[in-house]
Amino acid sequence: MTRHCSTVLCAAVAALVVLGLVMLTSTGAWVRGISNPYYFMFRQAQMTGLGLAIAFGAALFPLEYLRRWAPWILMLGCVSLILCFVPGIAAPEYGSHRWIKMPVISQFQPSEAVKVVIVLVISTWFARWQTEVRTFWRGFVLPGAIAGIPIGLIAIETDVGTALSLSIVVGAMMFCVGTRLLFALPTALVVGAGAVYYVMHDVVRRTRIDAWLDLENHQLDKGMQQWRGLLALGNGGPWGVGLGNGVEKFGTLTFAHIDFIFPVVGEELGLPFTLGVVMCFVLIAIAGCGIALQANNLFNRCMALGLTCVIVVPAIQNIGVTTALLPNDGLPLPFVSYGGTSMVFSLLAVGMLVGIHRRSHAFVAQEYPLTRQTRLAVRL
Numbered sequence: 001m002t003r004h005c006s007t008v009l010c011a012a013v014a015a016l017v018v019l020g021l022v023m024l025t026s027t028g029a030w031v032r033g034i035s036n037p038y039y040f041m042f043r044q045a046q047m048t049g050l051g052l053a054i055a056f057g058a059a060l061f062p063l064e065y066l067r068r069w070a071p072w073i074l075m076l077g078c079v080s081l082i083l084c085f086v087p088g089i090a091a092p093e094y095g096s097h098r099w100i101k102m103p104v105i106s107q108f109q110p111s112e113a114v115k116v117v118i119v120l121v122i123s124t125w126f127a128r129w130q131t132e133v134r135t136f137w138r139g140f141v142l143p144g145a146i147a148g149i150p151i152g153l154i155a156i157e158t159d160v161g162t163a164l165s166l167s168i169v170v171g172a173m174m175f176c177v178g179t180r181l182l183f184a185l186p187t188a189l190v191v192g193a194g195a196v197y198y199v200m201h202d203v204v205r206r207t208r209i210d211a212w213l214d215l216e217n218h219q220l221d222k223g224m225q226q227w228r229g230l231l232a233l234g235n236g237g238p239w240g241v242g243l244g245n246g247v248e249k250f251g252t253l254t255f256a257h258i259d260f261i262f263p264v265v266g267e268e269l270g271l272p273f274t275l276g277v278v279m280c281f282v283l284i285a286i287a288g289c290g291i292a293l294q295a296n297n298l299f300n301r302c303m304a305l306g307l308t309c310v311i312v313v314p315a316i317q318n319i320g321v322t323t324a325l326l327p328n329d330g331l332p333l334p335f336v337s338y339g340g341t342s343m344v345f346s347l348l349a350v351g352m353l354v355g356i357h358r359r360s361h362a363f364v365a366q367e368y369p370l371t372r373q374t375r376l377a378v379r380l
Helices: 004-028 040-061 063-085 110-128 136-156 161-179 181-200 203-213 224-236 260-271 271-294 298-322 341-357
Strands: 098-104 106-108
Touching: 004 040, 004 181, 004 260, 004 271, 040 341, 063 098, 063 110, 063 136, 063 298, 063 341, 098 110, 110 136, 110 260, 110 298, 110 341, 136 161, 136 181, 136 271, 161 181, 224 260, 224 298, 260 271, 260 298, 271 298, 271 341, 298 341
Parallel strands: none
Antiparallel strands: 098 106
16 A cells, blocks of 8 residues: 555545535535625635645655755744734734735735644754754754744634644654653643643633533534534434535534535535545545655655644544534634635645655565575585
8 A cells, every 4th residue: 555655645635625626616605795606616726726736846846955944934934924913914804813915815824834834844853853852952842942933823823723733743743753752741731731721711712612511502602603513414414415405504504614614514415425524534644654654764754744744633623623522723624625725735735745755765675586596415
């Protein structure tokens, strides 16, 4: 299977992209304030084409050339995150500062680009100091601080879900590289305690947690999205009500084309397609790990692992939120939900993975058959 990791990866991604375009055709017509019922589908198709072109270029471009520019790329990413708070450039929506205005593409979400940047910087760091990955400073403190700066800026934007997913990605990379658990576990406990303190003293987050714990009694306020998502999944049953026949997307299930598109899939297409979505992300995870195992150096191995987590971890969070297994955090489902920036950089990650696989060499010990055997005997 390891020889066909790129094929499996591209097939799973293609299935998710096609499903996303179909579901945007079904849900986009019912979004308020949009005159063209196919606006979201056409817009997503355009960004998919742009993302495929970028992914093709990334597959041919050697990532080793980016290592020398990693610090400058990180600085550029942090500046783009800071621009989310600059008046005239920032485009805040629903109380969050996640977007900036761009001349051609209207809006741009820097946190989606910073996901790939963090993976690049951490991979560059560990490739440079691979002999000291088990030390306290260069194996844990300094790489954690480098990743913590952009993650902190993303959290300040009130994009806590993305900040949490990136923290998991960085933690997975450090664990697989060989960072000592003696350093990581106490830090994780302290950060977890700080997160609990923050949630308990933040009114918005606290109400979301309370609504998640008792959705039935909060189905008209903070728990409405998750409650209607569960009703959509239940209404679909095993086989769904048919493409385009779902009722929750008519207004009761808000953001059905973005954050909560997974329940619409379950309502209209049923259990085979929801399980198919989950299976596609499982295949992406397996293919990404296979590419990482075949990488010919530590830098490519870290890049493959980090890029795989950048795709799979948000998917786990989104499916967990829409099925009420996790509190609501507003993350889209990669390749399926509407979002041009998410689509472009998710496809960029796929292109990088394919490029790493192309440049990897699996060394297999070859057995050379004996052409002639000579027997020697000692004559006494």
